[in-house]
Amino acid sequence: MHISAKCSVAVHCLIFIAEYGESNKVTSELLSRSTGINPVTIRNVLSALKKDGIISIKPGTGGAALACPLEGVSLYRICQAIEPAFLSKLFGVHPAPSHLCPIGQNIHQVLDVSYQKVTDEFSNSLRSITLADMIAEYHSAAWRQSV
């Protein structure tokens, strides 16, 4: 499995909004051009972020703004907002092992225990990275690029 590219797009949009949201009206059309992703998908992403309270969108006239301190927005929260079931999709499991075989009867149980441990640690990793960190990294990347 892999975690949908929409999460990367969401991060892109959030950095964009953080950088330009105050001075410009950030619309889905604009973000579409910056990300290379079509505007409907952008709207779906923004809509999910809005439902989670990460951003607000001005009704009618349009334009997105952060609704939350940067430190409060972790990668975990972003992934969760975009794709609520992302953790349970991390590991694929074969759906129909034989119920006649002792191993087939118990394999899901066995995998659940191991995968649960891994996904717990994974979600902690995601929680430890915030939008504030990523924006700091963006500034340092942009600076390195400029010299």
Next chain:
Amino acid sequence: MHISAKCSVAVHCLIFIAEYGESNKVTSELLSRSTGINPVTIRNVLSALKKDGIISIKPGTGGAALACPLEGVSLYRICQAIEPAFLSKLFGVHPAPSHLCPIGQNIHQVLDVSYQKVTDEFSNSLRSITLADMIAEYHSAAWRQSV
């Protein structure tokens, strides 16, 4: 994304081989019935495990056996054997951000830093779980089931 169900199938097969491999000839056909996965996919999985030295397969006549102590086979090693690039597929990234936009120019760099940190920790989690652990869990699940 998500990690292919073939890894779960590989674990299933390995437990099967560990439990029954000494007393029976474990063929792809048998594993196919136990897992509910078609025999060609099973053969591809076993073939990958063999290339990694986790199991051996008797040429000609068939039958798989472990070729490695249980503690030496981590989830990480299994995933790696089945799907060498699994870590780099963990997070999807939008492929064509605008090179005209400062954020588009740097977003891949920014995401790489964060995602690298998370995937490193993720792979450590996978390394910490071995086939020995999972077989122990299988025995306790099978025992709970039987009482």
Next chain:
DNA sequence: TCCCCCTGTAATATTTAAGCTTACACCTCT
């Protein structure tokens, strides 16, 4: 020795999920 059972692997089809496109109702400010 010959035949049967098994593996290895290629080619093709099927299925499923992700993302794209089009379309349109609705909101708000001018």
Next chain:
DNA sequence: AGAGGTGTAAGCTTAAATATTACAGGGGGA
């Protein structure tokens, strides 16, 4: 009232995963 946004549904396209079919080749028992 109209211009410019958002919200969201329906159907299409594409890409990835898995299944199916097919067949060459190895080894051991009859």
